[in-house]
Amino acid sequence: LYPTPIPGIPHNTAAARSCLGDIPDLAREIASTPDLDFQGWCVKQTEKLKSPLCQVFLSPFSKPLLLLADFDEARDLALRRTEDFDRGAFVSDSFGAFGDFHARFDTGRQFKANRRWLQDLMTPSFLNGFVAPSTYALVLRLVELWRNKTRLAGDRPFSASADLDRINFDIMVRLFFGEHFGSSALDSQIGLLSIEQSPDTGLHGEAVFPEAAFHQIFHALHDAGRTVTQIMTSLWPKLTLRWIPWTAGYRRIQSAKKRLVREQLPKAIERVRSGEKSAGIDYILSREQAAAEQEGRKPDFDNEMIINEFFGIAYAGMDTTEANISWALKFMTKDSNVQEKLRQALHSAYPLAVQENRLPTVAEFLRTTSVPYLDALLEETLRLHPVLSARDATRDTEILGHRVPKGSTVLLLPNGPSFLSPPFPIDASQRSATTRVVKPSPKWSETDMRSFNPERWLVCNPQGDIAFDATAGPQSAFGHGVRACWGRREAYIRMKIALTLLVWSFDFLEVPESLSSMSALPVFVHKPKEIFIRLRPRL
């Protein structure tokens, strides 16, 4: 009944002598340590066991879970060791409530077929021609909403969480369904506040606004998102996965999908048949049509994976990007110096907009390849609040000289040693053959690894200008290799447009201590528990 450790890989010896393995320790530590979540607990184990590779026992009668806490080795594993490691059950099971979509598949035939459907959506022409203008327009609506709120709230802070939920939801549905989706979560809120009415006052003096109802699809995405954390942290992930279809949340997900199929697919099929492409879904269906023609079959427009792709991708792109925008706003609110540096950098990048006392246009935004301080600020926020990646061993193999049996899951910790604390010393001979042949990555200075310091990403280029260096030090926020984040380019466009327009439009003023907690929600994506803002319009 006891866990079976993999020989030679460090573990908590008491846990190996208990049927429940590390579970009691995990539960106790998380309950008694403020702000410690699952990811943080994993990092703590590597530090406690003083090893870049260790194993924990979190699921009775299952293989140990491996924790890899070394940037070079983890990047190599995801980037180059694709024969040894693939997506695997940890992620695939956790996203079970979404139904089959590409992120759940190993990198085989079905994964490639689904990716072919999606291949137009991250191209520069789709991103620049469609996504950036639509995102820009939505951020302008957010600016309008926050102007209204500021007028009604006076000097009081107010919560930005629901508004950020709204805009990120609108952006994701527009990526797939364009203007054909019809309603907008932001517009509903703007509409509600257009009826002049002073907001209530909350416990800490904040203004509390009424909330417009969210769309059914929004709730379904959140229902599905909740199941990810539920399955990931379950003692019996496979059993939880089996039980989820019996829950009310799952039924809501299914009904939301049916609604999308009913309301969106027929219109999109019609557009594709008439040669029109005005939304992401049109490009997906066109790819299916082309594949069908090539293979001499009828297009499978009813394939439920098409809507599952929307569901999975919308979730993958919503909370992650929103979390990073929220943390960036928090860091800027906490440190007015950072905010001023960003504003200065933006003003130097768009001098005509300053001269004409207006916001930079979307065309100017797209012409500007880099605003180094903005890039650095976003990267630094991602470094401090990254998303976890995982891989499963597809055959018996080795990590850092230890035998790793087929089927073992390895968590590639993006926030432990190498990133936020000094790397473990590793004998080069223990490293994988592919790590040994490449130059070791630069390391972060050990004096301030945990602090928020965008400047660590800035260098002076040969022309004497300050430039952003994405390779200045370890960073794994989007993962690596063929299974790295599919939406990374879109995420950067969204984060940059949002911060540019928001910082240009408002001063983010200090908020009381009681409303400025830096705690994160104990869920898969590190979102701040709360985000309060107090604004002074600038234009």
Ligand code: HEM
């Ligand atoms: C700041 C925002 C984001 C962060 C930090 C982030 C992070 C990640 C990470 C760490 C992975 C796993 C990579 C791996 O296993 O190596 C991932 C996968 C993925 N992300 Fe993102 N992501 C973000 C935004 C987005 C957006 C905006 C979209 C969609 C528009 C998206 C879609 C996906 C998809 C579909 C996958 C699965 C890829 C696959 O299985 O091959 N993500 N993301």
